[in-house]
Amino acid sequence: MFAIYLVVTLLTSAINGLAAIANFSGHEYPKSQADKLRVPRSWMRPLGALLAAGALGLLAGFAVPVLGALAAAGLVLYFLGALWAHLRVRDYQLGPWAAFFCLPVAALAVSLAYHGPW
Template sequence: MFVAYAIVGLLLAVALLFSAFAKLTRNKMIVEGMTSIGVPLGMFPFLAACEIAGAAGLVIGLWYGPLGVAAAIGVVLYFIGAAGAHLRKSDFKGLPNALVMLIVAAVVLTLRALSL
């Protein structure tokens, strides 16, 4: 289970870092998608920091399991919020991305918890 966590967790960490970078650089597509569901531009740095912290926790979690579990829980909660924000505004175009990331985060959480 640990090897599976390492692979999927690192891939999720990279995806989180790319997403954080897009928010910090105010990528046009990200800005349009998030502002359309009511996320103010002022929240972008906070959301990016959450993603960076989650990515760091997943990576450090390779060596310290409880931190990996905590980081994975945080990432799951982050994407529950993201999916909820899309559902609240009936944005079914942006929902699949949030749901895929939520599922991957849940898989990472499960794999890390099982490999303790």
């Protein structure tokens, strides 16, 4: 069980950390998504900070399990907000969103299964 917890948590942290870096560096993909979803580009850094906090919180969960579970839950809420943004503009191409959403859901489930619900 620990191996699954380790792999899912590290993968989720890495993917969200890379997404945060893309937001911070001004990569074209987050900019195009912001434009498509009619989200102000000025929000890219704060949204990147939320992704980075989630990624770091998942890693901190190895030392303090509650932090990891809370970080995973926060990322789940983040991506539910992203779903709302997609649906608000009637963008139903949700493949990339689904991939990003499933990772923190899996991390939360594995964390709760491994550590128990507090």
